[in-house]
Amino acid sequence: MKKLRETFRPESGYRVFFLSLLAMGLGYGLYKGVIDNYLAEIVSMNEFDRGVVEFFRELPGLALVFLLAAMYTLSAESIYKIGALVMLGGMGMLFAVPPARLWVTLAICIHSLGEHIQLGMKNTLSLQYAKPGRGGAALGIQNALTQAGTLAGYFAVMIAFLFVSGEGSFRGFFLVSAAMIALGTAASMKLSGRSETDKSRSRFYFRRKYVKYYFLEVFYGARKQVFFTFGPYVLILFYNAGTATISLLFSITAVCGFVLAPVVGRIIDRLGYKVVMVADTLILVIVCFLYGFAHHLFPMNVAFIVCCVNYVLDSVISLASMASNVYVQDISDSPEEVRATISTGISVNHLITVLIALFGGWIWRTLGIETLFTLSAVLGLCNSAYAASIKTPVRRAE
Helix, strand or coil: CHHHHHHECCCCCHHHHHHHHHHHHHHHHHHHHHHHHHHHHHCCCCHHHHHHHHHHHHHHHHCHHHHHHHCCCCCHHHHHHHHHHHHHHHHHHHHHCCCCHHHHHHHHHHHHHHHHHHHHHHHHHHHHHECCCCHHHHHHHHHHHHHHHHHHHHHHHHHHCCCCCCHHHHHHHHHHHHHHHHHHHHHHCCCCCCCCCCHHHHCCCCCHHHHHHHHHHHHHHHHHHHHHHHHHHHHHHHCCCCHHHHHHHHHHHHHHHHHHHHHHHHHHHHHCHHHHHHHHHHHHHHHHHHHHHHHHHCCHHHHHHHHHHHHHHHHHHHHHHHHHHHHHHHHCCCHHHHHHHHHHHHHHHHHHHHHHHHHHHHHHHHHCHHHHHHHHHHHHHHHHHHHHCCCCCHHHHC
């Protein structure tokens, strides 16, 4: 509690906001813990099908800037609430529809729409509620709370699937996830803050000084998508990992995120976002190499463990993505500009993300997982080189 008081303005609505994040995180953990195995085991989707689903799941992110432009008169709090309601509708639909590819994909897409609407608002609200100079710490705490809720969901899935199986079990978790999202939605309705109307959001908000941020988002989105979409599917299809095993792995990544997100936030504040962004993707090269080539270097049982360890490492270094948001805050002229720029960055991110999702499965099927993760490593190096070219504003050194 002391860290919260030191980081956030007491008059802000951060307490209710974090209660919502915690409930939403729990709902997401229940959903994410089962969805990959549900698609593989119940809906019978192969690696290419999984890429197609992810392509449609990411389309709302690509359209985000236009969706937010349509809501430009609303505050960040109001947009966050709308996202929660849309997420709830998508999860309810996922519970209700039969395991047919079309219906399941549509439900996932609706849930993703709400998730993406909220995505930029979570960072924006955390930065707005933070005290001056505490942006990195605020984002770290936000990530830690979300990870805490997600962790609880993963643990629930892991324990349950030691004893149950079948379509009914998956459907039950979708129902409980919907209930948790409903709780988070109810909490979000108590957010009373009203940020100023940002007229720049009535159009695609683009400013020349943020060009490097946009390119960083492109590189990060591409390399992130490979692990997010195909990392678990490699373990499921290539190494035959079950739902309980995948949920255990997700639980470990959530624990690491909960413990290390505040640490990474403080490192960003202390060392600067540039150092963190460069170091992050240099480590990624090693992670990608081992994930793609472990089965050539070790026996399959050992290779599986190596891949699991590297999946966790990727989740840890992904926390460094907070640095780009702090970079935006550092060079912006107002909180409203931060909000508009982060939202535009998410859509720019998805310009490449949707292509990686669509063609990643094809690359895996035709060229192998080695090529897929080599591509991720190359994109990470591009991200690192581009981050190194950032000129840190003089005022950070004062």
